[in-house]
Amino acid sequence: MATAFPFSAIVGQDEMKLALLIAAVxxxxxxxxxxxxxxxxxxxxxxxxxxxxxxxxxxxxxRYNCDPDRPAEFCDDCRARAAKGALKSVQVAVPVVxxxxxxxxxxxxxxxxxxxxxxxxxxxxxxxxxxxAHRGFLYIDEANLLEDxxxxxxxxxxxxxENVVEREGLSIHHPARFVLVxxxxxxxxxxRPQLLDRFGLSVEVKTPNDLASRIEVVRRRDEFESDTAxxxxxWTKEEAxxxxxxxxxxxxxxxVVVPDAALERAAMLCMALGTDGLRGELxxxxxxxxxxxxxxxxxVTDDHLRAxxxxxxxxxxxxxxxxxxxxxxxxxRAISEVFG
Amino acid sequence: xxxVAAWSGAVTAAQLFAVDPVGTGGVLLRSRAGPVRERWLAxxxxxxxxxxxxxxxxxxxxxxxxxxxxxLNATLLAGHPVAERxxxxxxxxxxxxxxxxERLSSATTVHITSALDAGxxxxxxxxxxxxxPARFGVVALDEGLDDELAPASLRDRLAFHVDLNGxxxxxAEQVAIADADILAARQRLPSLNVGKEQLEALCIAAGALGxxxxxxxxxxxxxxxxxxxxxxxxxxxxxxxxxxxxxxxxPRALLVPQASEEQQNQQAPDPPTEGASDDDSNDRPTxxxxxxxxEVILAAAKAALPPDVxxxxxxxxxxxxxxxxxxxxxLQKSNTRGRPAGxxxxxxxxxxxxxxxETLRAAAPWQPLRRREAASIGAMDAQPRILIRKADFxxxxxxxxxxxxxxxxxxxxxxxxxHRLAEAKGAVELLLADCYIRRDQVALIAFRGSTAELLxxxxxxxxxxxxxxxxxxxxGGTPLAAGLDAAFALSDSIRxxxxxxxxxxxxxxRANISRDGGQGRPRAEQDAISAARQLRAAGITAVLVDTxxxxxxLAGQFAREMGARYLPLPHADATTLSQTVLASIR
Numbered sequence: 001m002a003t004a005f006p007f008s009a010i011v012g013q014d015e016m017k018l019a020l021l022i023a024a025v026x027x028x029x030x031x032x033x034x035x036x037x038x039x040x041x042x043x044x045x046x047x048x049x050x051x052x053x054x055x056x057x058x059x060x061x062x063r064y065n066c067d068p069d070r071p072a073e074f075c076d077d078c079r080a081r082a083a084k085g086a087l088k089s090v091q092v093a094v095p096v097v098x099x100x101x102x103x104x105x106x107x108x109x110x111x112x113x114x115x116x117x118x119x120x121x122x123x124x125x126x127x128x129x130x131x132x133a134h135r136g137f138l139y140i141d142e143a144n145l146l147e148d149x150x151x152x153x154x155x156x157x158x159x160x161x162e163n164v165v166e167r168e169g170l171s172i173h174h175p176a177r178f179v180l181v182x183x184x185x186x187x188x189x190x191x192r193p194q195l196l197d198r199f200g201l202s203v204e205v206k207t208p209n210d211l212a213s214r215i216e217v218v219r220r221r222d223e224f225e226s227d228t229a230x231x232x233x234x235w236t237k238e239e240a241x242x243x244x245x246x247x248x249x250x251x252x253x254x255x256v257v258v259p260d261a262a263l264e265r266a267a268m269l270c271m272a273l274g275t276d277g278l279r280g281e282l283x284x285x286x287x288x289x290x291x292x293x294x295x296x297x298x299x300v301t302d303d304h305l306r307a308x309x310x311x312x313x314x315x316x317x318x319x320x321x322x323x324x325x326x327x328x329x330x331x332x333r334a335i336s337e338v339f340g
Numbered sequence: 341x342x343x344v345a346a347w348s349g350a351v352t353a354a355q356l357f358a359v360d361p362v363g364t365g366g367v368l369l370r371s372r373a374g375p376v377r378e379r380w381l382a383x384x385x386x387x388x389x390x391x392x393x394x395x396x397x398x399x400x401x402x403x404x405x406x407x408x409x410x411x412l413n414a415t416l417l418a419g420h421p422v423a424e425r426x427x428x429x430x431x432x433x434x435x436x437x438x439x440x441x442e443r444l445s446s447a448t449t450v451h452i453t454s455a456l457d458a459g460x461x462x463x464x465x466x467x468x469x470x471x472x473p474a475r476f477g478v479v480a481l482d483e484g485l486d487d488e489l490a491p492a493s494l495r496d497r498l499a500f501h502v503d504l505n506g507x508x509x510x511x512a513e514q515v516a517i518a519d520a521d522i523l524a525a526r527q528r529l530p531s532l533n534v535g536k537e538q539l540e541a542l543c544i545a546a547g548a549l550g551x552x553x554x555x556x557x558x559x560x561x562x563x564x565x566x567x568x569x570x571x572x573x574x575x576x577x578x579x580x581x582x583x584x585x586x587x588x589x590x591p592r593a594l595l596v597p598q599a600s601e602e603q604q605n606q607q608a609p610d611p612p613t614e615g616a617s618d619d620d621s622n623d624r625p626t627x628x629x630x631x632x633x634x635e636v637i638l639a640a641a642k643a644a645l646p647p648d649v650x651x652x653x654x655x656x657x658x659x660x661x662x663x664x665x666x667x668x669x670x671l672q673k674s675n676t677r678g679r680p681a682g683x684x685x686x687x688x689x690x691x692x693x694x695x696x697x698e699t700l701r702a703a704a705p706w707q708p709l710r711r712r713e714a715a716s717i718g719a720m721d722a723q724p725r726i727l728i729r730k731a732d733f734x735x736x737x738x739x740x741x742x743x744x745x746x747x748x749x750x751x752x753x754x755x756x757x758x759h760r761l762a763e764a765k766g767a768v769e770l771l772l773a774d775c776y777i778r779r780d781q782v783a784l785i786a787f788r789g790s791t792a793e794l795l796x797x798x799x800x801x802x803x804x805x806x807x808x809x810x811x812x813x814x815x816g817g818t819p820l821a822a823g824l825d826a827a828f829a830l831s832d833s834i835r836x837x838x839x840x841x842x843x844x845x846x847x848x849x850r851a852n853i854s855r856d857g858g859q860g861r862p863r864a865e866q867d868a869i870s871a872a873r874q875l876r877a878a879g880i881t882a883v884l885v886d887t888x889x890x891x892x893x894l895a896g897q898f899a900r901e902m903g904a905r906y907l908p909l910p911h912a913d914a915t916t917l918s919q920t921v922l923a924s925i926r
Binding site for chain 2: 037038039041098099100101102103104106107108113114115117118119123126128129141142145169185186187188189190208214218219221222225226
């Protein structure tokens with residue numbers, strides 16, 4: 001695979017970077033959607049994240065990336081093997097799986113393994129992209145152009161955390177919990193509202209318009225392309241720092257306190273905006289907690305809530321779909337009402 | 341810019357593209373099919389060192405062929421799945437030629453652009469999971485008329501935008517490009533770097549020309565490098581930057597560079613000093629040297645702007661910007677391929693599409709049994725590796741969702757504005773919201789003064805629909821005939837794309853401008869009636885919403901002539917209006 005541009009070398013785009021980091025710290029936040037201008041580095045940021053993620057522990061030989069520390073969530077294979085004896089575990093890179101447009105359903109959910117079926121007459125399941133993405137990230141570039149039947153399928157799996165395959169005489173189910181990351185350009189079409197709702201955080205990406213950052217973007221890109229190795233070496237330190245920040249934020253996360261006052265604030269904010277259901281509040285709370293962990297804070301404060309309110313809520317307003325420019329303004333207004 | 345100069349620019353573009361096909365992304369070649377275009381392509385072909393291939397991508401290429409998939413023949417022969425490379429992978433190391441790029445579907449566009457970005461393609465199809473290198477340059481043949489353009493996401497990634505329209509064959513001089521020169525340039529390319537000031541100057545120039553995307557300056561950097569390599573310069577020189585500005589930045593310009601241009605005209609003799617500080621880079625004092633460089637680049641870019649573009653930009657840069665963005669969605673056909681709706685057992689009759697992979701899957705479990713069976717009757721030697729019976733055939737089923745495009749034709753004339761333009765806008769917005777839920781496309785035509793204007797070509801982007809609606813001014817005469825003609829023309833083109841148009845006309849029916857722009861009610865009404873009859877004859881579903889305060893027989897008559905449902909709404913608010921319209925088009 002082509003070498004990814006270092007995450008820390010991305011100029012500006014603070015909201016997008018923050019959202020991705022939050023998702024890396026707490027996958028429960030529920031995915032990131034980055035919508036915006038062409039050529040502003042949306043895909044670059046997602047691909048950069050992949051090389052930044054700390055490794056994770058999986059059961060050796062498991063095709064579904066089962067977590068050895070969570071036997072309750074094992075796939076059937078691991079369960080059977082665990083009953084026979086202790087499982088070995090290995091460290092692997094967190095998967096960031098591309099769901100390319102034009103993918104066929106059998107590759108997404110998995111299907112009968114053709115090779116084994118043809119050569120040996122065995123009925124074996126070949127896991128698809130959803131299995132590969134378990135405990136990692138599933139990335140859809142141009143998410144707004146994804147075919148409807150694949151969107152339906154994703155919605156189902158994302159909601160249940162499990163992939164159920166019933167085809168060709170196979171009856172398989174395996175865990176499939178992943179962080180959905182989507183990017184796209186709104187000029188090319190809107191995202192289906194149901195899919196929009198699945199993303200925890202939604203960020204708007206704009207091409208920087210101040211000259212200094214524009215020059216810096218072009219310069220770094222040019223440097224990266226003309227001498228990739230040297231550029232990567234130059235940024236190793238920053239990358240290592242950031243990786244460490246994610247790791248320690250993850251360790252700290254369970255101990256970050258969310259005081260009742262913050263919960264109340266979150267609820268007030270959602271009420272003021274009239275968001276549907278509880279998902280807004282939950283995401284707001286989780287994102288603020290992840291941010292606090294990233295910053296090394298022990299308690300979630302108003303500042304944390306304020307910083308993540310836009311990405312956590314802007315796509316959840318009971319919205320007039322025409323009023324896309326207005327949703328950000330409405331969130332801002334609600335923030336100033338609630339936080340004074 | 342003269343035709344000769346335009347041709348020489350096109351030739352330079354071909355050379356520089358040949359030097360760095362992957363880095364520069366490619367060439368957008370706007371030209372009708374003809375001898376000039378052929379000559380340019382022949383020239384490029386000669387310039388590309390062998391064995392670089394020219395791969396032609398047909399317009400309606402299927403995903404399977406584009407991306408690759410299962411090779412049926414080889415799979416059956418080998419007895420295990422064999423992958424087949426798609427066109428994108430086959431183009432690796434060469435040049436991909438896109439025919440009729442202005443009609444490229446959004447799905448195909450995305451595959452091409454993501455291959456351009458990643459230099460490889462990822463295939464997850466037919467039980468295969470492959471990653472294949474796909475590093476190629478693109479030549480997009482764009483035969484669009486004024487308003488049609490290749491998809492914006494593709495244009496953004498191609499460094500060279502070359503327009504051959506308007507170049508007579510006589511001016512398109514035969515130029516021989518030696519591929520040895522190109523090869524030598526390629527060798528020099530890696531050692532050439534664009535300096536810090538030079539890079540800044542290109543960024544500044546792009547900014548001054550109103551170019552938003554950052555790919556433009558980046559592509560300009562690469563073109564400057566290719567130019568230096570071709571010229572045999574030891575390092576990138578001012579000329580190279582000027583060439584890059586002319587070929588990459590100028591065709592993308594949305595603004596006429598103001599300050600610098602005037603300065604150059606007025607005080608050409610003495611090099612620019614004051615006045616430079618009022619520009620963007622206030623926090624970082626720019627040395628005079630850089631400023632001079634920007635000026636050179638800007639002047640080069642400006643000289644390359646065609647005169648009519650310059651005039652249009654001067655007349656209203658804002659409009660030109662929205663138009664160029666508006667086209668982005670306009671040409672992207674939505675997903676008209678049928679949605680796969682499972683497979684069934686079936687026979688291979690005409691029109692049935694065999695789903696190879698599912699057929700193989702159906703046959704797979706039976707192989708050992710069939711082989712034993714074949715062996716028992718001694719027929720094994722003659723049998724192919726995979727034994728497929730008729731009962732294994734699986735036919736793909738597709739659900740073709742017909743796409744509806746709702747065309748709003750809004751009367752924005754003085755009489756309508758007086759009455760209820762605001763309400764009509766409100767109703768259109770509500771209808772748009774409904775279209776959004778059904779994922780319909782919408783288009784917006786407004787008529788006022790003496791003409792009708794297509795404010796928004798068919799799109800699914802509601803944000804844009806809303807924007808163009810909000811900016812709709814009212815006032816002037818009522819050229820109803822022009823509005824209906826425009827609606828008819830658009831409906832026709834939508835039908836040709838295999839989609840279903842629905843026209844929603846909001847007017848008070850008081851036509852007073854005839855087709856030729858003349859005033860006078862009787863003729864205007866007659867023209868409008870004949871325009872209305874066209875719509876009826878074509879059998880286009882239409883709704884006429886009478887927006888006059890006291891609905892008269894006039895609008896009703898038009899509705900009958902159009903074969904449209906008539907909705908007099910004297911006192912309805914926007915919500916009622918939208919509900920009624922929806923009920924009547926269902």
